[in-house]
Amino acid sequence: MKLETFKNMRILDFKSSEDKSRMSEALGKARSEFGKTYKAFIGGKWVDTNDKITSVNPANPSEVVGYVANCGEKEVDMAFDAAENAFEKWRFSKASDRAQYLVKIAKIMDERRYELDSWMVYEVGKNWMEADGDVAEAIDTLNYYAHEALRYSRGYKTYQIYGEKNEVKYIPIGTGVVIPPWNFPVAILTGMTAAAIAAGNTVLLKPASIASVIAAKVAEIFSDVGLPDGVFNFVPGSGSKIGDYLVKSPRTRFIAFTGSKDVGLRINELAANHQKGQKWIKRVILEMGGKDAIVVDETANLDTAADGVVVSAFGNQGQKCSACSRVIAVETIYDELLQKIVERAKKIKVGDTSNFENWMGPVSSEEAFKKIMSYIEIGKKEGKLVLGGSRTGNVGFFIEPTIFSDVNPNARIAQEEIFGPVLSVIKARDFDDAVDIFNSTEYGLTGGIYTKDKSRIKRAKDEFHVGNLYINRKITGAFIGVQPFGGFNMSGTDSKAGGRDYLLLFLQAKSIAEKI
């Protein structure tokens, strides 16, 4: 079977009136479907539960976007039964067949693109471009991992010795649990699930609660392509209710998690404990938070740098693991750069993103809102508030783009992930000092530098300890297959999603020697 050559999807910019009107239409349709109920999908059947997750619109929390099944241990057990059962056949399926399922899912996602975009606008407050970028990335992961499934299915040739045929082939690992975050509710959810399935495993997908309607839409697409029953199971439920149960289960062979540091570390600890009847050491793939920085030196074009900083810091309300939350500027250009950043951030339109004009929407939930506002209070003591700092509007979780200057590199707002539209601007004595500050957090996800100095670019490549480094450009928006994504230290196990090593995490190698 031949797959089409991999190519990244184009992201709609909604400049064309056709794209714009199709999106407006899709938004209207989604709104007319607010308040519907969505089920779990287990062993090829839609399953309801009495208990429901209520998912609201963060731009207007009195609006219920939808109700989603809130699974308990009973549904998880059913899903394990189905997934384990399905694995016995699926593990011997042909990689080309698995690839075809992924390609089909990608096609349907593309057809339902405006619809998926719309649900993200309403459920997590993304603007149109951010939402479309999310769907485009999901499609890319499907197409990319389809190719990767074929590539890994060929195994590799070892050195040969006389009288034997030696080879290595890759086999899947088993039934696992996929736990995505809410902030890329289509892309990351799809990517982790697709990779696991492409490698021949079977999956229990537990989405993030506040994004469980959009997750249900994606589950519907996975359920539509005729995968054998039990290969893909959608088990929505709150993390506090079934998270530990899923992770601890002796039936769990692997856990693919993307989310916060605290939850990631908890999963790591629980998964390490051997349970009665457990036959393996669980594979744990963890992608966690960041405290990502951009260094700007005196040789940089400060206008370009300020543009890159503002997009990286405030895109999706700063709720990206890759978001710039620290700017480290050398002393001589500090004031000028700060002024340029503030100037640009002031122009950002904040409001309900169902209106195309608003670039920044609400933060994702009341919990997030409170956490971010409490960090802003901490920031007022630790630095100088130069922009924002307040809620905007009376309804919805809207927070102004917020900038603190004169922040000490060791301040809490310079060390802890806030995950909101809050930027700390830090002064460095010189470039050496900037390098030290850059590497001074426990995280190591993304980072960047604006400079014209070639030797400093080289130093950034060598010394900036991050999984994803960007030079003279924004630090968000990695493309699948182009910039494999994942971080060091407390940012995770560096799984490099969208890269050639990723599928390997869902496989194990079998070395075979045959006498001839």
Ligand code: NAP
């Ligand atoms: P989160 O609160 O850690 O939740 C992530 C997922 O874990 C959700 O599905 C959540 O379910 C679940 N969960 C909660 N408690 C659990 C438990 N005890 N056991 C198992 N699962 C549990 O993170 P988030 O707020 O969704 O996402 C934001 C975080 O993700 C940020 O820290 C961000 O930096 C990080 N992130 C990292 C990357 C990366 O590639 N490194 C990418 C995107 C985001 P509920 O929703 O039901 O609680």
Ligand code: MG
């Ligand atoms: Mg959360």
